[in-house]
Amino acid sequence: MGQPDARVWRDAFVICVSIVLVTVLHYATDTKFLVLHEAFQRFYYLPIIFAAYRYGVRGGLATSLFSAAIYVPHIFFHWEDLRAYALSQYWEMTLFQVVAVVTGLLSNAGRRERRKSEQAAEALGAAYAELKATVEQLVAAERMASIAQLSLSLVHEVRNPLGAIRGATEAVETCVDSAEAREFLGIIHTEVNRLNRLVSDFLEYGRPRPPEKLPTHANEVVESVIALVKKRAAEQGVAIRRDLNENLPVVPVDSEQIKQALFNLALNGLDAMPDGGTLEFTTVAEGDGVAVTVSDTGKGVAPSVRENLFRPFLTTKARGTGLGLAISERLVSQNGGTINLVTSSRPGTAFQVKLPS
Ligand SMILES: Nc1ncnc2c1ncn2[C@@H]1O[C@H](COP(=O)(O)OP(=O)(O)OP(=O)(O)O)[C@@H](O)[C@H]1O
Ligand SMILES: [Mg+2]
Incomplete structure (x- = not known):
């Protein structure tokens, strides 16, 4: 001045x-x-x-x-x-x-x-600076998109050899007598299965299939999920309870995709109860649609992940990919529904999936 x-x-x-x-x-x-x-x-x-x-x-x-x-x-x-x-x-x-x-x-x-x-x-x-920043963002986004595309292609290529390794391992298992060799083959089998799941999850998330919506009975989907998890639940000492409303409307969704979404929720429930507990499935009519709740009596969601539960690759598990909830959310929302963590004072965790009519 x-x-x-x-x-x-x-x-x-x-x-x-x-x-x-x-x-x-x-x-x-x-x-x-x-x-x-x-x-x-x-x-x-x-x-x-x-x-x-x-x-x-x-x-x-x-x-x-x-x-x-x-x-x-x-x-x-x-x-x-x-x-x-x-x-x-x-x-x-x-x-x-x-x-x-x-x-x-x-x-x-x-x-x-x-x-x-x-x-x-x-x-x-100012306009030039803004334009420059936008162009830089676009270039970065394009680079990320190419990397993502490349990763998807790579992962896709990995799937076929994985199938061959699994087949070969199973073939060798039948003609091996040594207990030690069987143990190693068992390890190969487990790890190949894990890789296979990872590859499938990655492809499912990266290249989602458009839903084929057909009239669906939510209770039937829940039963098919229970059939998939009951063996593991029994091994962990987890009791399965169901509280399914018999008078639900049919909902127009892709039943395979909703099954996948509920299966991921059930797996998370089982992961949270390594020493036993109860996994419960509830269905109720919600407006013209249906609400399905999957709850467990496990340790509850860690505060560190509570805010970003549906973000891909976010996991607290040593062997988790962090894609389960992200895939579930994608599948439910592309069928017109919503998925939410239910807040309650009860111990454990509950997720509710709402499906529209
Ligand atoms: N029922 C639950 N109880 C406690 N924590 C949960 C539950 N469901 C999800 N979480 C938390 O949310 C995180 C993300 O779950 P998500 O299913 O996306 O991935 P993940 O289970 O870790 O790995 P993935 O499902 O890919 O094997 C989990 O690591 C866990 O910390
Ligand atoms: Mg999971």
């Missing part, structure tokens, strides 16, 4: 000093040297034009009035001998004001234009 103020004072000082200097030169030069005398008189225009250019109409007028005031005594000085000369002096003083106003107006207009171009340049700069 201090700097522009200092500049204004410095300029004002220069203007005043020039006017005083011009006045001294003008007064001191006798009219005998008329050419020189009149030349000095015209020098008043320099500070007037400078002030008007620098500070607009107001600055210019202040300077021209000051110049005129300081000039007046000179007219009376010559009043007696040169009346006609005095008249031309009045005209000159009027010209001071005219020049100040015209230069000031031009300067004001120039300043306004300059401000406009500065603002336009600023807006242009």
Whole structure:
């Protein structure tokens, strides 16, 4: 702030000093040297034009009035001998004001234009920066999309050899007697199955199949999920309970996809109850649709993942992929439904899947 103020004072000082200097030169030069005398008189225009250019109409007028005031005594000085000369002096003083106003107006207009171009340049700069950021984001997104596409192709290619390894392992298992060799083959089998599931999950998430919506009985889907998990539940000492409403409307969904979604929820429930508990399936009519709840009596959802449960690759399990809930959410939503974590004071976890009519 201090700097522009200092500049204004410095300029004002220069203007005043020039006017005083011009006045001294003008007064001191006798009219005998008329050419020189009149030349000095015209020098008043320099500070007037400078002030008007620098500070607009107001600055210019202040300077021209000051110049005129300081000039007046000179007219009376010559009043007696040169009346006609005095008249031309009045005209000159009027010209001071005219020049100040015209230069000031031009300067004001120039300043306004300059401000406009500065603002336009600023807006242009901001737009350019925004555009640059957007282009960078687009390039990054495109790169990510290519990487994702490449990963999907790779994973797809992995599936066939995995099937061959599994087949070969099963074939070798039948003709091996050694207990040690069988144990190693068992490990290969388990790991190949795990890889196979990972590959299937990845492809399911990366290349979702569009749903084939057909009238579906939710209770039948629930029963098919129970059939898939009951062996593992028994091994873990988990009791399966069902509370299925018999009067549900049929819902137009892809039953295989909803089964997959509920299966993932049931698997999570079993994972959360390694030492036994209860896995419960409930169905109720919800408006014109159906709500299916899968609940367990396990350890509950860890606070660290509660906010982002459906985000892909988020897992707290040593051997989890973190795709189960992301896939379930994708499958349910592409069938027009919703999936939510139910908040309740009961121990364990419950997820509710709502299917529309
Ligand atoms: N029933 C549940 N009880 C406790 N925590 C759960 C339950 N369901 C989900 N979670 C938490 O949410 C995380 C994400 O679950 P999600 O099914 O997406 O992946 P995951 O089970 O870890 O791995 P994946 O299903 O791919 O094998 C889990 O790691 C777990 O921490
Ligand atoms: Mg899971």
